[in-house]
Amino acid sequence: MIFEIEIKTKKGFVDPQGLHTVSDISGIGIKDITDVSYVAVYRISGDITSKQADIVAKELLSDKITEDYTIKQYKSLDDKILEKNSIEVWYKHGVTDTVSESVVKAIKDLGIKEELVVKTGKKYCLKGKNIDDKKLKKIATGLLANTLIQEYLIK
């Protein structure tokens, strides 16, 4: 089973990464993007239950006061449907992902002993006028993903 745990800043709190991304996007000459919300994504593959995934999201990956989490569950990644106007960035296979190494260790410390594989990703949800594939691709390659070590996903 594959779980994708998404962590997002709660309404009413400042989302610094989102704000920075808005200004960075205008910095590379793309106009009309008015808002970006940043979502940290943890993809956990392995033999755990949805209850265990919920514990991981609640106790380990999110801050109860400032962040909300949602858990998406897939049998295979082929079932995943990307959100409109969003860009996901993931490390390419074989690139060291230090955060995922820490997460694997911390999940064990929570008492979940199953062998798991964790990958970390970043999701940027964009709002604004005239967002099209060309624009998303330009933002992804020019700003958010270094295609040497990362891949990006857009709908």
Add this chain to the structure above:
Amino acid sequence: MKVNTIEILKLNDKELVELSRKSVLSLSLVEMKEVQKYFRNIKRNPTDVELETIAQTWSEHCKHKTLTGNIEYCEEINGKKKVTKYKNLLKETIFNATMKLNKDWCISVFKDNAGIIDFDKTNGVAFKVETHNHPSALEPYGGSATGIGGVIRDILGVGLGAKPLANTDVFCFGLPDTKASEVPEGMHHPKRIAKGVVSGVRDYGNRMGIPTVNGGVFFDKGYMANPLVYCGTMGIIPKNMSEKEVKPGDLVLVVGGRTGRDGIHGATFSSVELDKESDVSAVQIGNPIVEKKVLDTMLKARDLKLYRAVTDCGAGGLSSAAGELGEKTGLVIQLENVPLKYKGLAPWEIWISEAQERMVFAVPPKNKNKILNLFKKENVEATFIGKFTNDGKLLLKYGNEVVANMEMSFLHGGVPKPTRKAVWKQKTIKKQSPVKVSAKTLQEDIKKVLADINVCSRDWIIRQYDHEVQGQTVVKPLQGSSITNLGPQDAAVIWPYTVVKGTKKGIVLSNGINPEYGKIDTYKMTASSIEEAMRNAVCVGADPEKISLLDNFCWGNPNKPEILGSLVRAAQAAYDLSLGYGVPFISGKDSLYNEYTIDGKTYSIPPAFLVSSMSVIEDVNKTVTMDLKDIGNDVYLLGITNNELGGSVYSKIKNIKSGIVPDVNVKVSKDLMKKLHKAIMEGLVESCHDCSEGGFITAVSEMAFAGDKGIKIDADAIKTGEKMTLAETVFSESNTRFIVEVNPQNSKEFEKIFKGHVFSKIGTITDDKNLLLVSEKSKISIKENIKNLQKAWQKTLQW
């Protein structure tokens, strides 16, 4: 695990070159033939492990073949040619000066991972500055993070290990307003590189709990495709732990991060020009949390004397680290024992991987369990992977299979010395025609220079770094009278009271770099950079006779005689000034082949010579900062102002093409700095700042707005070497000049010290918060609010 034998015995020249290229060995034909000869003698073909080991050990990055190789240098002055032959440029210039000076306070120079000098009776301080240019071009965040991580490990790996106290960083980037269409395909935009590099240093340095206290940034279009990332670390070490010794029978222990495919071919890769298809696996990713644990635990092991030697895994990975430690003894390694991040690595990949956060130790067998338990207790992975022997051989095994078996003497001494040609021809450089401007233009120009990308405030960068963690930073990168009034401090001072209880002593760190001058003359650039680093240190209270220096060459392709010629000139300047001032170089580094080819066009970087300085001061209470202190105080300018606008910021913004690059008169400079030091030690100096980029008016503006004080300047009192216009006088970048604030009660005594030198009282601190510049001779009077000057200075770099 599969080990391949590589056919080399039967290959002809063309095939040897092809093999080197195809396998990214970066070995020349002469070197490949030497390898072939060695294996012909032992009548077999090498394994892939052996070939890769040779390539790593002989790489430019590890062996510095250019600077230690033969150079035939031809200098042409006024049509006369003179040829000088160097057998080892580094040894005959920079290192030679250090040997001649033979300072008794130098503890370890040019032989270990960092240079060490005296701190007090029992402690020494170590300093090292490294470059991480190519990786930062490809992955700015990861490249700079592993750059700082690597130089921290250099400090951990000097002697038996020093405790890091502070980091420095200096960057050269392309222009941030470069049009996206001008950026070569496959490269990142300079602004993206700059942002990524800054955040990489920030995240690694901050997470390690080491303050980043000093640095600099230089922007030029020449660094667009090839940024320069210099990272430095200073640490403190007990003197009786500054040497290492490996004994046969000692065990090889690898500690810290696991080994993966990270940075395969990083060392050989740094000797190739970048192109669109640069190797993906050359990118390394850092993990500061692991390194922090290694740092804390290894210092405990050091104090318990559990090991006899240590070094870090940098370029070339285990191959270089273990190879260096075992160079004099011999070594046997069981590669299957190296802990891996994932399965599937071939033996040669394990041996040369540049996975980060790893240190290698030589442990006496009796301490085997003690040291393992210590690391285990702190959750740091530590694994024995082999043993030092006494047969002078490198023996690598994977299980029972021998995968490499070579003589250490061949590996470390067998690299053939290349002979390269270097040329330099003196160019005639003319003064610019007199620069005359109106009062209004001059007033605007002052603000334009303050706002220039190479002068403006770096607070956006500095404030991302924790420069106060450990609580020992007493002179900080930004100084001023409040949190909003601030100016650029010349040097940082660390007071290591948590390590050395009861001490009043401090460590001064500063640097100097100005590639703009190098575009015209690399000799003067190097001389100016050395003086700038020293001036910066002296400004806060360092003794100019106790300064130690680090050299860092970043140059283009040394196979081009003109480029190598400009490098030889720089090395000569370093030699001349080091001897002249009596300040030794204690360590250094070079990064060559900073060149980038795309669409058949070659972009070479402007040569950059970074000088970093470290000195120990007796009493941190006596340090001085650059912000003006009190209304009514006198302001002096020490030193002579010459017509030297070549390579200046003013010439750049006014598009002036000619002009003389600032020179250094070592004799005058040395004596002036000595006297300034005396004045500071006697408590006669309230604030002090040197004149560098942007000249006198820039420095004095910075002092005024940092101190939130007005100043009235009599421009006619500035002593010039010849007749100069007002604009030339205030924007000239002549070296050996300091602006000093003195209480009128002390003026007489202050003036007495500088008898025989060129200096003058040029102004008074006022209570009206204006900078007033008056020249009766030029009939010009300018009045500008210091807040407006600060705004101009601070607005440019706020990303």
